[in-house]
Each structure stands twice: as structure tokens, then as C-alpha cells.
Amino acid sequence: MHDTTDQHLFERVLQDNDQLADENRHHFDDMGAYVVNFMSAPGAGKTTLILELAKRLKDKLSVSVIEGDMVGDLDAERLRTAGVSAFQISTGRSCHLDAAMIARLLHATPHPEGQMIIIENVGNLVCPAEFPLGEHLRIVLLSVTEGDDKPIKYPVIFHNCDAVVLTKTDLIDHVDFNFETVEKTVKALNPKVELFKVSTKNGDGLDEFLAWLEARHSITLTASAV
Amino acid sequence: MHEAAVALAILKRAVAAAEASAQKEEKAYAETAENTAPIFDVVKIVVQVGEFRNIDAESLEFTFSALRKEFPRTQNTELELINIKAIALCSLQNHQFHPEPANYFSCTICGGGIQNLISGKELDIVNIEIEQCLTETAA
Ligand SMILES: Nc1nc2c(ncn2[C@@H]2O[C@H](COP(=O)(O)OP(=O)(O)O)[C@@H](O)[C@H]2O)c(=O)[nH]1
Ligand SMILES: [Mg+2]
Ligand SMILES: [Zn+2]
Numbered sequence: 001m002h003d004t005t006d007q008h009l010f011e012r013v014l015q016d017n018d019q020l021a022d023e024n025r026h027h028f029d030d031m032g033a034y035v036v037n038f039m040s041a042p043g044a045g046k047t048t049l050i051l052e053l054a055k056r057l058k059d060k061l062s063v064s065v066i067e068g069d070m071v072g073d074l075d076a077e078r079l080r081t082a083g084v085s086a087f088q089i090s091t092g093r094s095c096h097l098d099a100a101m102i103a104r105l106l107h108a109t110p111h112p113e114g115q116m117i118i119i120e121n122v123g124n125l126v127c128p129a130e131f132p133l134g135e136h137l138r139i140v141l142l143s144v145t146e147g148d149d150k151p152i153k154y155p156v157i158f159h160n161c162d163a164v165v166l167t168k169t170d171l172i173d174h175v176d177f178n179f180e181t182v183e184k185t186v187k188a189l190n191p192k193v194e195l196f197k198v199s200t201k202n203g204d205g206l207d208e209f210l211a212w213l214e215a216r217h218s219i220t221l222t223a224s225a226v
Numbered sequence: 227m228h229e230a231a232v233a234l235a236i237l238k239r240a241v242a243a244a245e246a247s248a249q250k251e252e253k254a255y256a257e258t259a260e261n262t263a264p265i266f267d268v269v270k271i272v273v274q275v276g277e278f279r280n281i282d283a284e285s286l287e288f289t290f291s292a293l294r295k296e297f298p299r300t301q302n303t304e305l306e307l308i309n310i311k312a313i314a315l316c317s318l319q320n321h322q323f324h325p326e327p328a329n330y331f332s333c334t335i336c337g338g339g340i341q342n343l344i345s346g347k348e349l350d351i352v353n354i355e356i357e358q359c360l361t362e363t364a365a
Contacts, residue, residue, distance in 0.1 A: 004269055004357040007243055011351045013235050013273065096228055126280045127228035130349075152327045156280050159340065181330075188325070188332035191317040191339035 017131055020099035024134025027106055028117070034217045035117045037133055039157060040141035041150070042123030045167040047075045048200045049141065050118050054084040056210055061217070062114035066105065068097040068122045075120065087112050096127035099134060116217060125150065129157035136220055137213075143168040144177040151185040158186050162216075163194040165209060170199040229282060233290040236351065237300055240268040243354045244299040251358070265359050270304040272353040277312040278325075278346035312346025 012018060028035050038046045047067075054063050064085040067076040071090060079086035089101050097119065105111055119135060121128040138161040142150050145168055151158045158164060164186050166179070179197075186193055194212060198205035244266040251264035275281045287305060294300040314325045318338030325331040325340055332339055 004355050005247065007354045007356065009351060009354065011239060013232060013239070013349045013351060016235065094228070094231065098231070129280055130228055130232075152330070154280075155325075155327075155331060156278055159278065159343075184332070185330045188330050188339040191341065 014130065017099045020103055021132040021134040024099055024102050024106065025136075026134075027103075028134060028136070031113065032221075033112075033114060033117045034137075034220055035119065035133075035135040036137045036139060036213070037119045037121060037128075037135035038139050038141060039121045039125070039128045039161070040123060040143075041125050041146060044123070044141040044143040044146065045200060046120045046123070046141055047078060049165070049167065049198065050120055051079055051082055051084065052200050052206060053210060053213070054079065054118065055082065056206070057116065057214075058084075060214075061116050063116045063118065064112040064114045066097075066102070066112055066117065066119045068101075068120060070095065070122060085112070085114070091122055095122055095124050096131050097121050097133060098131045102133045125154040125157050129154075129160055137162050137216060139163045139165060141165045141167050142182070144172050145175055148176075148178045148181045151182060151189060155185075155189050158193075159189045161190065161193065163196060163212070165196045165198055167198055168201070169197045169204055170201040228280070229286040230289045230293070232281065232286060232349070233293050236271060236273060236290065236305070237293055237297055237303075239351055240271050240300055240303060240354055241297050244268050244356055247356050247358075266299065266356045267359055268300050268303045268354060269357045270306060270353075270355040271351060272306045272308065272355075274308045274310050274348040274350045274352050276310045276343075276346040276348035278343055279349045281349065283307050283309070308352070310345050310348045313344045314340040314346070315342050315344055317341040 038050060040046050050065055057063050065079050066087050066089060068089050068091055069075060073088035076086040076088040087105060089097060089105055091097060140157055140161045142164060144166060183195060196205055196209045198209055247266040248264050290305045294303050312325055314323055316323055316333035316338035318336050321333050321335045323333045
């Protein structure tokens with residue numbers, strides 16, 4: 001007897017992650033925390049930018065940072081040294097944070113708290129795009145030293161984000177990086193995306209990016225208070 | 227390499243489907259007072275993968291065939307991947323177009339961007355084929 005039965009169905013493969021991400025989102029909303037997920041290739045400048053933002057936000061908002069790394073806690077240590085509340089998630093062999101890792105950290109003691117929680121995802125332009133965490137904002141960093149063809153090679157993450165921050169603009173004269181090419185590609189992939197240019201080295205563009213981030217934060221708070 | 231996480235999610239779902247069939251069958255057996263616990267194997271699982279998902283088919287197939295050995299009911303399960311082409315609705319004039327690197331992902335007719343994707347974001351299980359085996363060793 002070898003009957004086979006077909007079960008025609010329709011299920012999202014990553015529905016468990018998506019569901020947990022929804023639960024995280026509710027949890028964040030209940031905590032009154034606005035959550036921003038920073039994604040990029042390794043070395044694009046996530047930790048440096050987050051440190052800069054945390055320093056500037058400190059007097060206005062309570063901020064904590066979640067650091068995702070495959071091994072070690074160097075970045076979290078870097079932030080703590082600067083007086084920023086930072087939590088490390090070591091992902092081990094996983095090349096991205098997932099919603100379950102965030103959920104575990106939220107239920108641990110101590111856990112990240114504050115009006116803004118900044119997440120630094122594992123350095124990678126591929127995998128983090130597939131795993132929403134429950135964040136309110138998704139931000140992709142691209143450093144000018146990486147080349148202007150990154151959005152062409154990794155379209156999915158640029159399609160699935162709210163803002164793209166071009167970093168290390170102080171180095172622009174030393175590299176072949178065409179802003180127009182990037183802008184054209186990113187705006188086609190994601191017409192509503194916000195585009196920023198920053199340098200943490202000379203401070204260019206930081207105020208504009210910070211102002212936008214604060215505006216998004218307060219819009220969301222007002223909306224959820226209604 | 228998140229394909230391992232994706233392969234595991236697919237296998238988890240396949241195992242659950244095999245168990246559900248076994249349970250359903252067990253009830254029927256109980257009614258006829260027969261004592262052999264039914265066992266089901268997963269023969270095949272069909273997954274749709276959109277062009278706008280970061281899934282590398284080759285590495286998904288590779289990790290799947292390694293990881294299926296971890297579960298008794300998926301030892302020989304075949305994975306069929308169906309590629310779904312991306313079709314975008316243009317942000318300027320609602321044209322339908324195929325977003326491609328050659329055009330910087332913009333509309334081939336008017337140069338607009340991707341308003342939304344009509345298809346291309348799929349990562350869905352659409353069919354699981356299950357077979358009852360006579361004994362545990364039949365697997
Ligand atoms: N010249 C320059 N270097 C930067 C800038 N931002 C970050 N870096 C450097 O780039 C390297 C990687 O930065 P990091 O923040 O650790 O990147 P992450 O891996 O994305 O977290 C470090 O050596 C930083 O000092 C910038 O705006 N200009
Ligand atoms: Mg870092
Ligand atoms: Zn068009």
C-alpha cells in the first residue's frame with residue numbers, strides 16, 4: 001500500500017518569524033519604545049553612526065542599543081565605554097538577527113528599555129532582509145568605499161527599507177562612487193525611500209538624519225497615542 | 227547563509243504535516259481496533275520562491291538535502307522549487323514591468339519605480355506530498 005496524498009496548501013515558509021516579529025512589535029509598543037533596525041555590509045559604519053546618534057539623543061530621549069554579532073561583544077563594549085546602554089546578542093552561526101533572538105532578549109533581565117531602541121544587525125546585505133524583527137524603521141547603510149553598484153547587486157534589502165544612509169562621505173574624493181547611480185537605483189527600487197549622506201568623521205549630514213529620525217519617532221508616538 | 231534557517235522551517239512544516247496525517251489515521255485505526263500505529267513519510271514538498279527574495283536555490287537545495295536526514299519522516303523528501311518572476315506596478319503610470327538590473331529596476335516604459343510588487347516576494351509552501359508506509363522500516 002503506497003497511497004500518496006497531496007496536501008495543497010499555502011503557507012509562508014518564514015511565518016513563525018513573521019508572527020514573532022508581530023509579537024515583538026506589540027511588546028515594543030506597550031513599552032513605548034520606538035525601534036530602529038540598522039543593516040549594512042560589515043564595516044559600513046553602523047556602530048560609529050549609532051554611537052554618534054546615541055550621544056546626540058541622550059539628553060532628549062532614553063536610548064538603548066541591541067548589538068547583533070556572530071561572535072564577541074566588541075561593538076557593545078565600544079558603546080558601553082561611551083556611556084550608552086548596550087545589549088549583545090551573539091548569533092553564533094546565524095548570519096542575521098531573527099525575531100526569536102529579539103524576543104528572548106526582551107524577556108531577559110535586564111533587557112533593553114527606553115523611548116528608542118536601536119538595533120545593529122549582523123553585517124550582511126542579504127540575510128537580514130528576510131527576517132523582520134518587529135522594528136518600526138528599517139535603515140540600510142552603504143559606505144561610499146563599497147561602490148555604487150551595491151543596490152544593483154543586493155536589490156531586496158534596498159527595496160525593503162525606509163531609509164538609505166550613504167556613509168563615509170568624507171572619503172568621496174578618494175573613490176569612484178557615483179551618487180546619481182545609487183540614487184537612481186534606490187529610488188526605482190523604493191520610490192518612497194529617504195536618502196541621506198553622512199560622515200561621522202566630519203559631522204556632515206548628521207543633523208539632517210537625526211532630525212528625520214526624531215520626527216519619525218514623534219509622529220509614531222502621536223499616532224499610537226490616539 | 228540563511229538558507230539553513232529556511233530549509234529548517236520547510237522541514238519543520240513537513241514533519242508537522244506527516245504527524246497530522248498519522249494522527250488522523252490513528253483515530254480511524256482505533257475505531258477498527260487494529261493495533262499498528264500508522265506512519266507517514268513526506269515524499270515531496272513544493273515551495274514557491276519569488277525573484278525578490280534573497281534565496282539562492284542551489285544553497286537551499288544543498289542545505290535541505292543535508293538537513294532532511296535529521297528527521298525520521300523526511301529521509302528522502304524531495305524539494306521542488308518553483309521560481310516566480312518579479313512583476314512590479316510602476317509608480318508613475320501603473321505600468322506592469324519586470325524590474326531588472328539592466329534598467330536599474332525602473333519601469334521599461336516610462337522610467338518609474340516599483341510602486342509595489344504584484345509578484346516576486348513569494349516564499350511559500352504550496353504542496354506537501356505524503357505517503358503512508360507499512361512499517362517503520364519501510365522508511
Ligand atoms: N572616514 C570615515 N571612516 C568611518 C566613518 N564611519 C565609520 N568609519 C570607520 O569605518 C570602520 C568601520 O566602522 P564600524 O562603525 O565599526 O562599522 P560596522 O561594521 O558597520 O559597525 C571603522 O574603522 C570606522 O572608524 C566615516 O564617516 N568616515
Ligand atoms: Mg558594528
Ligand atoms: Zn511606467
